[in-house]
Amino acid sequence: xxxxxxxxRPHAAGEQHGQPPRPISGHKALIVVAVLLLVAILIAVLGxxxxxxxxxxxxxxxxxxxxxxxxxxxxxxxxxxxxxxxPGNIQAYTDSPIYARTDGYLKTWYxxxxxxxxxxxxxxxxxxxxxxxxxLQARADLTTAEANAGLAKTNAARYQSLLTQNAVSQQDxxxxxSQQASTSSAVRAxxxxxxxxxxxxxxxxxxxxxxxxxxxxxxxIGQLINSxxxxxxxxxxxxxxxxxxxxxxxxxAQDAVPGTxxxxxxxxxxxxxxxxxxxxxxxxxxxxxxxxxxxxxxxxRAGKLFPGxxxxxxxxxxxxxxxxxxxxxxxxxxxxxxxxxxxxxGPHGDMAKIANITLGEDDGRTAQVVAGLEAxxxxxQNPPDSLVDDEAVRVVKPQDGSQAQPSGGGxxx
Numbered sequence: 514x515x516x517x518x519x520x521x522r523p524h525a526a527g528e529q530h531g532q533p534p535r536p537i538s539g540h541k542a543l544i545v546v547a548v549l550l551l552v553a554i555l556i557a558v559l560g561x562x563x564x565x566x567x568x569x570x571x572x573x574x575x576x577x578x579x580x581x582x583x584x585x586x587x588x589x590x591x592x593x594x595x596x597x598x599x600p601g602n603i604q605a606y607t608d609s610p611i612y613a614r615t616d617g618y619l620k621t622w623y624x625x626x627x628x629x630x631x632x633x634x635x636x637x638x639x640x641x642x643x644x645x646x647x648x649l650q651a652r653a654d655l656t657t658a659e660a661n662a663g664l665a666k667t668n669a670a671r672y673q674s675l676l677t678q679n680a681v682s683q684q685d686x687x688x689x690x691s692q693q694a695s696t697s698s699a700v701r702a703x704x705x706x707x708x709x710x711x712x713x714x715x716x717x718x719x720x721x722x723x724x725x726x727x728x729x730x731x732x733x734i735g736q737l738i739n740s741x742x743x744x745x746x747x748x749x750x751x752x753x754x755x756x757x758x759x760x761x762x763x764x765x766a767q768d769a770v771p772g773t774x775x776x777x778x779x780x781x782x783x784x785x786x787x788x789x790x791x792x793x794x795x796x797x798x799x800x801x802x803x804x805x806x807x808x809x810x811x812x813x814r815a816g817k818l819f820p821g822x823x824x825x826x827x828x829x830x831x832x833x834x835x836x837x838x839x840x841x842x843x844x845x846x847x848x849x850x851x852x853x854x855x856x857x858x859g860p861h862g863d864m865a866k867i868a869n870i871t872l873g874e875d876d877g878r879t880a881q882v883v884a885g886l887e888a889x890x891x892x893x894q895n896p897p898d899s900l901v902d903d904e905a906v907r908v909v910k911p912q913d914g915s916q917a918q919p920s921g922g923g924x925x926x
Contacts, residue, residue: 766805
């Protein structure tokens with residue numbers, strides 16, 4: 514039996530060696546495929562990324578060395594004259610506060626604010642009994658002085674006649690002659706005092722000094738009037754002609770010629786213009802504002818304008834020569850000052866030329882160039898911030914400007 518078992522074992526072992534290998538499971542196959550795919554992707558990335566990087570660097574280097582693309586346009590020609598719009602202060606042609614020159618109580622007043630009065634019309638009456646009594650005393654003093662002077666004159670004449678007959682002494686005669694002279698001086702002093710009080714009494718009546726409108730009344734019946742307190746009783750304004758004062762900027766001071774016309778516009782009268790004529794100037798520049806004070810006179814016989822109003826004054830000034838007008842987007846603001854870029858013909862083609870300019874008026878959309886720019890120059894529109902002087906540029910037509918994408922604007926839109 515042992516031999517039979519030994520014969521069976523080799524046979525069994527032979528059967529095991531003759532069996533085929535077991536197949537790989539699906540999970541293991543997926544792992545193998547994923548690993549192989551990752552290896553392939555890694556190899557591809559390591560080969561493609563350097564190429565892309567090199568291509569990008571080459572493009573950037575090419576773009577950086579290429580000249581910027583710009584559009585150009587010539588400046589527009591402005592008018593030889595310009596209209597300045599300036600603030601104007603409207604004042605009465607004559608404006609006078611009226612004060613009392615005598616003390617007393619206000620007895621009555623005849624005109625209130627807004628009343629039109631004529632020169633010499635009675636505005637109010639002040640009651641001053643003290644002044645009246647002083648005037649009566651002054652008249653009595655004058656009568657006494659005149660009587661004394663008459664007696665002294667008679668005595669002096671009598672003694673001078675007796676002196677020729679040696680009936681009186683020379684000393685007595687000189688005494689009476691001296692009395693005549695002193696009493697004559699006393700008469701003149703009394704007359705002056707009476708005239709002073711008469712003038713003071715005349716100030717009890719307040720008269721209009723000129724034709725005008727009462728614009729203020731600061732007293733009422735029974736109010737104490739003190740001439741030394743500086744109390745304003747009335748204010749009178751002559752408004753048939755109004756003065757409009759304007760501060761003209763220094764660059765246009767030479768245009769302030771008497772006779773120059775201007776239009777005055779007020780907000781309460783939309784669409785209406787009031788013509789004014791320049792009549793005088795201060796003939797001096799204000800060092801604080803660097804402006805010239807000028808006066809325009811406006812006819813106001815219709816009474817539509819009021820003193821103290823604010824108005825816009827439209828003045829036409831002469832620039833001397835037509836100006837050049839450019840969009841504000843063409844301006845370059847740098848530390849060197851205000852500049853503008855133009856395209857000129859260089860030895861190797863078009864090149865940028867940057868120059869400093871001087872501006873005139875600027876309305877926020879366009880600006881006037883008064884110096885630094887020539888007519889017909891090709892001005893670069895929306896110049897890039899990186900643009901430098903003598904840099905090569907490529908000029909395209911405005912309709913092709915969409916192809917150019919400047920890196921920045923040289924001025925506010």
